[in-house]
Amino acid sequence: MIDLLELSIEKELTAEESLLNRISDALYDTTFNNHSLLSGSIGSLLYASYLYKYQHEERWGDKLIDILETIISEINDVSTPHLLTAPLAYGASGLGMVMNILKKNETIEIEYDEYLSFFDELVCDGIVKLLDNKSTDYLYGSSGAVNYLCQRTHNDAVKICLEHTVDKIESLVEMRQKGITFPNAHLKVMHADNYEIDLSLSHGQCGVLLSLLKIYEKGIAQDKIKALVEGGIDFLLSTMMPIDFEQHKYSYFPLKFDDSQPSDAMVNQGFYGNRLGWCYGDLNQVILLYRAGQLLNNHTWILLADEIGLSISQRLSQASTDMKDSHFCHGTSGLVQSFKSLYAITGLPIYQQTAQFWYAETLKHLEKELLYYNTNKAGELLEGFGATALVLIAELHADSSQEWDAIFLLS
Numbered sequence: 001m002i003d004l005l006e007l008s009i010e011k012e013l014t015a016e017e018s019l020l021n022r023i024s025d026a027l028y029d030t031t032f033n034n035h036s037l038l039s040g041s042i043g044s045l046l047y048a049s050y051l052y053k054y055q056h057e058e059r060w061g062d063k064l065i066d067i068l069e070t071i072i073s074e075i076n077d078v079s080t081p082h083l084l085t086a087p088l089a090y091g092a093s094g095l096g097m098v099m100n101i102l103k104k105n106e107t108i109e110i111e112y113d114e115y116l117s118f119f120d121e122l123v124c125d126g127i128v129k130l131l132d133n134k135s136t137d138y139l140y141g142s143s144g145a146v147n148y149l150c151q152r153t154h155n156d157a158v159k160i161c162l163e164h165t166v167d168k169i170e171s172l173v174e175m176r177q178k179g180i181t182f183p184n185a186h187l188k189v190m191h192a193d194n195y196e197i198d199l200s201l202s203h204g205q206c207g208v209l210l211s212l213l214k215i216y217e218k219g220i221a222q223d224k225i226k227a228l229v230e231g232g233i234d235f236l237l238s239t240m241m242p243i244d245f246e247q248h249k250y251s252y253f254p255l256k257f258d259d260s261q262p263s264d265a266m267v268n269q270g271f272y273g274n275r276l277g278w279c280y281g282d283l284n285q286v287i288l289l290y291r292a293g294q295l296l297n298n299h300t301w302i303l304l305a306d307e308i309g310l311s312i313s314q315r316l317s318q319a320s321t322d323m324k325d326s327h328f329c330h331g332t333s334g335l336v337q338s339f340k341s342l343y344a345i346t347g348l349p350i351y352q353q354t355a356q357f358w359y360a361e362t363l364k365h366l367e368k369e370l371l372y373y374n375t376n377k378a379g380e381l382l383e384g385f386g387a388t389a390l391v392l393i394a395e396l397h398a399d400s401s402q403e404w405d406a407i408f409l410l411s
Contacts, residue, residue, distance in 0.1 A: 019363060020392045022370045023385045024051055028059065030379030035071050035080050037094030042064065042071065043381035046098045046404060047389050049107040054397045064108060071095065072115070086126025088144025092119040096148045101403045120152050124161035131168040134183035138207030141186050150214040158292050159220060163378060165174040166221040170228060176259050179235030182208045197254040199239070201409060202279040204256070205232055206288045210409045214290050229292050235300065236285060243311060250274045250320045251283050252308055278334030278408060287338065289347045309342060313354040326365035328387035332358045336391050341410040354384055361394060362388065
């Protein structure tokens with residue numbers, strides 16, 4: 001007798017493999033006009049390495065070498081000066097994190113250490129410039145660069161750099177009515193002088209604090225970081241509002257906040273939206289509260305993370321999450337990996353179940369999206385199929401390395 005359950009699983013896996021093959025084709029045909037992590041060849045270097053190693057696609061092995069050789073040959077090219085800067089999104093820290101992954105996964109054999117030591121110096125110098133400009137943004141400022149350096153602390157110069165970085169961040173602290181925040185020159189440039197405090201992982205408070213906790217884990221400046229994290233979380237908690245699903249009030253935290261106005265002011269009420277993604281929303285605060293709670297031994301934060309985490313696990317509709325696509329940044333695949341991260345942190349089955357729900361939703365979105373997509377954006381890591389391919393590979397290959405999600409502060 002045929003086991004219908006086994007047949008169903010086999011068909012599902014075949015469908016997933018088919019989707020991944022179609023994504024692979026879309027990614028392979030993508031061309032880039034820049035060397036960046038988020039929308040350029042550095043991002044393609046990351047997913048090319050996983051498609052080659054775990055899908056055993058030989059064409060990606062050849063392409064991987066071509067991409068890497070091109071990037072390395074153009075590092076000092078005057079047309080690509082951003083490669084000599086620090087930000088994660090387009091600079092040396094993004095390339096360094098990807099090369100670290102290639103090295104650990106033993107994807108291809110090159111002399112990585114020579115390049116990584118060069119990047120260490122570049123990024124340390126770049127962080128000074130970014131913080132002098134009050135740029136703490138995760139993707140475009142100092143915090144993403146910090147994440148890279150925390151992978152390089154066997155280099156004594158990097159340890160010294162990180163100590164100085166904590167001192168500089170401490171000097172930039174903005175005192176608030178409750179707690180502290182950090183300046184963000186990137187957002188100020190985008191929104192002129194009228195900009196609110198961003199609370200997100202991608203651009204704001206959560207990203208800065210999670211990056212500081214990375215330094216804390218390395219045993220560097222722990223007393224100072226503890227005080228900064230406590231002050232930063234105090235501010236976050238001061239913005240909390242009660243939820244009411246029946247009234248379509250889904251979020252405990254705003255996406256951003258105007259500290260010159262009370263929480264119940266109209267301008268701030270508008271910031272308590274329904275966004276739930278890797279980039280913005282209550283998921284960011286839950287990840288932060290768990291990490292900080294465990295590292296700083298604060299059980300109150302862990303209990304609060306449990307409470308909010310249960311709430312976001314019940315938000316499974318488009319109306320309560322604003323989920324409209326499969327993309328990693330603010331789509332379903334980002335939720336998959338984020339909830340897997342929560343499961344890894346806590347071992348709570350609800351997070352594993354929620355990750356599986358959003359994985360099924362990701363497959364549904366992909367079935368539609370792969371019929372018609374913007375070829376100019378298909379290869380992007382966050383807003384194309386790039387990181388989504390990594391999520392599928394992680395599901396299909398249980399033995400696959402998950403190192404890549406450290407780039408997104410999920411491990």
